Amino acid sequence: MPELPEVEIFKRRLDPTALGRRISGIAVRDKRIVGGASPAGLMARLKGARLAASRRHGKYLPIDIGEAGWFAMHFGMNGSLQHFRAEDDDPPYDRLRFDLGRDHHLAYLNPRRLGRMELVTDAEAFVRREGLGADALYPALGPAEFARRVAARKREIKSVLMDQTVVAGIGNIYSDEILFQAGLHPRLRANRLDRPALARLFAKMQAVLRTAIRRGAGSEQMLDRLPRGFLLPQRKKGGRCPRCKGAIAMLKFSGRSAYCCPRCQPSPR
DNA sequence: CGTTATGTTCGATG
DNA sequence: GCATCGAACATAAC
Numbered sequence: 001m002p003e004l005p006e007v008e009i010f011k012r013r014l015d016p017t018a019l020g021r022r023i024s025g026i027a028v029r030d031k032r033i034v035g036g037a038s039p040a041g042l043m044a045r046l047k048g049a050r051l052a053a054s055r056r057h058g059k060y061l062p063i064d065i066g067e068a069g070w071f072a073m074h075f076g077m078n079g080s081l082q083h084f085r086a087e088d089d090d091p092p093y094d095r096l097r098f099d100l101g102r103d104h105h106l107a108y109l110n111p112r113r114l115g116r117m118e119l120v121t122d123a124e125a126f127v128r129r130e131g132l133g134a135d136a137l138y139p140a141l142g143p144a145e146f147a148r149r150v151a152a153r154k155r156e157i158k159s160v161l162m163d164q165t166v167v168a169g170i171g172n173i174y175s176d177e178i179l180f181q182a183g184l185h186p187r188l189r190a191n192r193l194d195r196p197a198l199a200r201l202f203a204k205m206q207a208v209l210r211t212a213i214r215r216g217a218g219s220e221q222m223l224d225r226l227p228r229g230f231l232l233p234q235r236k237k238g239g240r241c242p243r244c245k246g247a248i249a250m251l252k253f254s255g256r257s258a259y260c261c262p263r264c265q266p267s268p269r
Numbered sequence: 270c271g272t273t274a275t276g277t278t279c280g281a282t283g
Numbered sequence: 284g285c286a287t288c289g290a291a292c293a294t295a296a297c
Binding site for chain 1 (some may be wrong): 273274275276
């Protein structure tokens with residue numbers, strides 16, 4: 001699930017329910033998820049810390065826990081956060097459980113264990129260390145800066161959009177929607193895009209991400225709530241283009257797939 | 270059983 | 284050193 005819109009939704013659920021609370025305990029259910037850090041050591045650092053704020057950057061969600069530093073979460077391919085009340089209701093695939101007082105628990109779920117959590121000194125240092133580019137929705141990222149960074153790459157535009165060091169937050173799913181909305185074929189080379197294409201790409205990137213957040217990214221019903229003209233509900237084999245009704249194509253992109261409309265997104269060459 | 274999967278990292282190569 | 288590409292990782296669902 002988690003690309004920028006899904007992580008933003010996690011944050012919006014977390015902030016009102018968890019901020020201001022103290023960590024009364026943690027249960028490390030899988031050490032791999034915290035890079036093998038010792039549960040006892042983590043407990044010593046985290047216990048009693050107050051969740052003060054959260055800052056999303058791209059697909060990462062660092063949480064300010066005061067003196068103890070920041071706890072940075074990444075959700076991998078299918079991680080998520082879930083609140084629950086009774087400890088017995090510990091959901092499946094819970095890898096780390098935060099206890100935030102009696103009958104208030106926060107679970108970091110991750111079936112595939114691709115994803116991690118880490119105690120860091122602060123959010124900015126973390127973002128720098130990871131080499132992340134500007135957040136795709138952060139207001140300070142303007143169209144000119146975006147165009148400059150994208151056009152500096154020679155790779156295929158889909159892969160550039162998903163490169164977290166160029167812009168942070170976009171993954172395989174939303175890159176398909178953004179390219180579809182912008183009318184650009186995923187295999188176009190980034191450095192060959194002209195000005196109007198780059199401007200379109202920027203505008204559609206922000207519009208798609210904002211729309212996904214508004215329509216409840218990650219929920220079962222999001223696909224039904226998306227505006228007409230969105231590719232995502234048709235992003236599957238046998239899908240039809242919402243614009244021209246033609247067949248949606250699936251391309252292989254080094255091990256993963258890209259869905260696009262061959263007519264609305266003319267192929268390069 | 271084969272295929273597919275919303276992500277990052279690492280090794281090889283140019 | 285940098286950019287790029289593909290494999291590897293771990294597990295579930297169809």
